[in-house]
Amino acid sequence: MRIGDLARATGVSPRLLRYYEEQGLLTSHRAGGGHRRYDDDAPVVVGHIRALLAAGLPTNVIREVLPCVEGPGPELEHCAAPTLQEQLRRLDGKISTLQNSRAALADLLTASAAAEQM
Numbered sequence: 001m002r003i004g005d006l007a008r009a010t011g012v013s014p015r016l017l018r019y020y021e022e023q024g025l026l027t028s029h030r031a032g033g034g035h036r037r038y039d040d041d042a043p044v045v046v047g048h049i050r051a052l053l054a055a056g057l058p059t060n061v062i063r064e065v066l067p068c069v070e071g072p073g074p075e076l077e078h079c080a081a082p083t084l085q086e087q088l089r090r091l092d093g094k095i096s097t098l099q100n101s102r103a104a105l106a107d108l109l110t111a112s113a114a115a116e117q118m
Helices: 003-010 014-022 042-054 059-068 078-117
Strands: none
16 A cells, blocks of 8 residues: 555544654555555554544554554554553643632632722
């Protein structure tokens, strides 16, 4: 499958497919003339990459867990669990930080509004 065919099959631009390759998420083979050729399962792999990106995972983490992904689902094997649990802990920490920032900002606005009424 050529890059244009893969782009049409997945709705992902050729530029983004090349980026996935640069990040080690997708592999191709060079045919005559240097054209990229992808295996028949490449659309499924691109679907897995898109699903993992949608979950907020950075490409370095996707590269680590991609070998643990199967099926069109995607379904994750147990080998992905430790990495995903760590990512979930990090995300929970970011959410907590954002909630604290939001509360502090709301307090500032409340104090500012009270000072204007005086």
